[in-house]
Amino acid sequence: MGAGFLLEYSNTATYWFNQDTMQNFVDKILAPYFEAQKCKLHLPPSQKSLWSIDVWSVHRSLSFRTWMKTHHPNIVLDFVPGGCTGVLQPCNVGIQRPFKLSLKQSYHEDIVNEMSEQMGHDDPLTVDDCIATMHNRTPRWLWNAYNSINNKELVKKQAFEMCTIRNWDLSYECLTGYKIQSCLRELKETDPQFWSELTCGSSGVVVPNAQQKDPASLEDDFSDIEEGGDDSDIPLDVLINSMTSKPQIDGIAGRENGALEADRDAEDLEEALEDSGKSMGRGKRVRRSNKLYTSAHFWRHYDGDASDAEE
Numbered sequence: 001m002g003a004g005f006l007l008e009y010s011n012t013a014t015y016w017f018n019q020d021t022m023q024n025f026v027d028k029i030l031a032p033y034f035e036a037q038k039c040k041l042h043l044p045p046s047q048k049s050l051w052s053i054d055v056w057s058v059h060r061s062l063s064f065r066t067w068m069k070t071h072h073p074n075i076v077l078d079f080v081p082g083g084c085t086g087v088l089q090p091c092n093v094g095i096q097r098p099f100k101l102s103l104k105q106s107y108h109e110d111i112v113n114e115m116s117e118q119m120g121h122d123d124p125l126t127v128d129d130c131i132a133t134m135h136n137r138t139p140r141w142l143w144n145a146y147n148s149i150n151n152k153e154l155v156k157k158q159a160f161e162m163c164t165i166r167n168w169d170l171s172y173e174c175l176t177g178y179k180i181q182s183c184l185r186e187l188k189e190t191d192p193q194f195w196s197e198l199t200c201g202s203s204g205v206v207v208p209n210a211q212q213k214d215p216a217s218l219e220d221d222f223s224d225i226e227e228g229g230d231d232s233d234i235p236l237d238v239l240i241n242s243m244t245s246k247p248q249i250d251g252i253a254g255r256e257n258g259a260l261e262a263d264r265d266a267e268d269l270e271e272a273l274e275d276s277g278k279s280m281g282r283g284k285r286v287r288r289s290n291k292l293y294t295s296a297h298f299w300r301h302y303d304g305d306a307s308d309a310e311e
Contacts, residue, residue, distance in 0.1 A: 094158030
């Protein structure tokens with residue numbers, strides 16, 4: 001709890017949030033964070049806080065919305081329309097991709113270590129994927145991923161500034177700037193219906209039934225891992241730089257679907273086709289050494305410390 005984490009057994013057959021775990025999250029993580037920020041900014045306790053969430057069934061259920069109004073009236077629920085989280089939800093836009101990449105690299109690291117230890121023996125190589133082992137390893141993966149993205153500028157620039165529609169984005173500068181303030185002052189005349197919805201306290205719009213499945217909420221958490229879409233061999237800092245439109249470094253290429261890949265001819269430990277000139281002839285196969293696991297980027301992907309990086 002000191003680091004802001006809460007690992008809680010859901011008492012269900014899945015990892016999905018339910019009413020109990022959502023309420024515990026709000027009570028123990030979200031609400032204390034909002035209160036701490038109010039104190040830091042010298043704001044009154046009555047200051048409203050905006051919580052942008054998707055239209056998952058538990059979020060939009062009457063029981064959860066009623067509970068929020070009763071126990072946390074100063075937290076305003078802002079529902080991102082279905083299918084729009086990839087545009088308007090900061091975590092989806094700028095955080096989850098590097099977070100998932102760090103997770104993949106951490107469990108990849110564990111597998112490499114496990115295989116390396118077994119190579120000195122005659123027994124067949126096996127991967128320990130039992131539940132107890134996963135329970136012991138998962139907290140380290142999550143902690144590494146958290147440290148990889150726990151950067152104020154990273155969150156500000158990648159998550160909020162990249163949530164863009166037309167000339168607007170969710171950055172602090174945009175939301176508090178003169179242009180948007182001017183539009184809000186004129187909204188009562190330019191769009192009376194929208195102004196009424198914003199100021200009446202309730203829009204009157206019926207929230208979809210909680211039992212109705214929203215297609216966006218059913219997407220696999222790792223749906224980005226498609227053919228040609230897995231960039232797990234890319235250093236985390238390279239992925240972050242590419243998401244902020246910074247120039248890519250040598251050795252990294254971009255795909256049409258936005259994913260990245262190492263600009264090399266073949267995977268490590270495999271034979272690669274290479275034009276090696278007169279001695280071998282065009283199209284001959286040559287052996288290449290495995291350099292993936294000798295890189296500091298692989299073993300230090302989560303801490304951002306480049307002090308021992310390769311020259």
